[in-house]
Amino acid sequence: MAIEVDYRFPPGVDAEKQAKIIAVGQTVGTWDARFAHREESLKSHLAFVVSVRKESTGYSIATIRFPQANVENDIPSLLTMIFGKYSMAGAAKVVAVRLPENYGQLPKVGISGIRERLGVFNRPLVMAIFKPALGLSAAEHAAILKEVATAGLDIIKDDEILGDLESAPTLERLRACRQVIEELEEKTGRTILYAVNVTGKNPVEMARRLVKEGANALLFNVLTYGFCVLEQLASDREINVPIFAHPAFAGAMCAAPDFGLSYSVVLGTLMAHAGADAVLYPAHYGSLPFDKQEEEKIRDSLRARNVFPVPSAGIHPGIVPRAIADYGTDVILNAGTGIMDHPDNPAAGVKAFFEALELAEPGKPFNLASLPEGALRRAVEKWGNK
């Protein structure tokens, strides 16, 4: 099977010409009579232009088909081929990548596995983020965890910028939090996943160490460390816990209208073929500018491979009805300040989400006037209901 890529060119670019440059320049290059005897082998590695069409906006989309034999069933060699040197050639954006189903890898745990580990099968999951992001001690992390875990939270994660710092070394944080999780399990039979941030010079070794020390989930900044490292984490047998992929740095390669790759390619297609178990990305009703259509594509690419979509950034209880309308059940609602900065306390933040999940039904009113007293009402008073 082949690999198909859609490139979008802004008005004024000769898309036909550029498409040919890509098909040749990103594969074999040109050759002369000296290599006539290798013609068959050379040709087998050439890409070809499937179509070039102009849209009503003046933009053009060129579809190019690459031989799978040129790449190594991973994301890095794929990116080098489809947009390596050509990324420096001028205005062009990779807006879709269609990969064979068996390209790359599937998640080890994924939606079904995360649900099994939590014993929660029929509702969206609720996730929080430790805040403030930096400067707390391990014991303070544990204290926060205790509060939100007792309130019924499903998952918590480190802030993505919290690394293995002197002020709260990762292993210390994990050990302190692990104790809280074990107590919760003993007392209630429930558990909570804590996605510890994997960082350092050797993230794979670090992840193995964390899993040995009882980590039941990992957080990873795929785009600043590299897809190669995600693939190593995902294919490592010792690392048998879900990997939550964070989108930090995605804007550097996706935010420009006419350069780089679409968010849906990087956070959807590529993450889903690189072995992530759950992928975070901005929700279009959140605090970051994000396109609804891109978000839908990400959601669908992830789910198609059993990967949990995790819309994030500015998520608070008031948006739950919209999120449920967009996502239904298989979604992780991830809130940072939307839980930690609840006017009462973080536990109330968690409760507000569960109250919202109970109430969120299509067509049902969800406004201050209709909300009973309680955590949800207090949240909506602070953050509104959209």
Added chain:
Amino acid sequence: MAIEVDYRFPPGVDAEKQAKIIAVGQTVGTWDARFAHREESLKSHLAFVVSVRKESTGYSIATIRFPQANVENDIPSLLTMIFGKYSMAGAAKVVAVRLPENYGQLPKVGISGIRERLGVFNRPLVMAIFKPALGLSAAEHAAILKEVATAGLDIIKDDEILGDLESAPTLERLRACRQVIEELEEKTGRTILYAVNVTGKNPVEMARRLVKEGANALLFNVLTYGFCVLEQLASDREINVPIFAHPAFAGAMCAAPDFGLSYSVVLGTLMAHAGADAVLYPAHYGSLPFDKQEEEKIRDSLRARNVFPVPSAGIHPGIVPRAIADYGTDVILNAGTGIMDHPDNPAAGVKAFFEALELAEPGKPFNLASLPEGALRRAVEKWGNK
């Protein structure tokens, strides 16, 4: 010491406001009275806005100083901090990063070491690229190598898209080429560096294997595999050969005017602190659109840390005088088709470069009329002299 970053905002963006959002949002975030007792620790992790100035173009530059204690002396944690989540927040470009001298790592081999290995101290080095990029057998690679090595070439590299493919497995290519190199060494006392492309699911293991099998240089697509992997290669004791960093995919994060990072940050500052021994990037007189000032910044950032600058893409013998005027001696001139597609043969392509180096003196005429018969003249007839 602190880390300073310059962010550039287009006209219409409230740069003062955005700078504050970065300083707080990319570090601790906000906190309330519950954390009053941690005030000192929290504050120690906050970044602060050094200055915000408006340029005559209407663009604004905000300089922000981050505590080094927030990061782990590597590029991935640095990128997460300075442009992780914020990269998704709107139009903003990272145009400069100033790191403490001891941040990250220095090259193991670098300019001085590459010169020692080649025994060439007082002139620019000449480098070629195997072409066609894909579809040749290992024996054909060796035959090409023999031709250009005998002609006096200093360095050759795989094309960046040539991975470990069935048609010519990397180890086979290396073994075939290694034999040519050994013969050259025996016969002439000279050597040639062959930068083999490191790819695969475990590039560090692959690189160790290649070095054990006699590889005397490596090529690596840093931006598609990840800075983390470059740092691992650079700090690995077994990998005692120069690493040539390729810029494939740099345009995805650098080409947009108002998003991502400047080329000089990614291919200059970050590469130089991640341990690369030589870094390839487009020359402004080459075949890719590139800014002269950015190129100069890259050159200077690399040299300041003993890293070889390798201007590339569309380099041919006719541009040698301009390259020498810009670079002087410490430069590697890297030509793909500019050597391999010489009208006579690749050996003539190499000779043309050395003839050009002999002739290239400031103010000396360098045009068809003044050139004697020979390889250089033939090259200039084909590609011109600029």
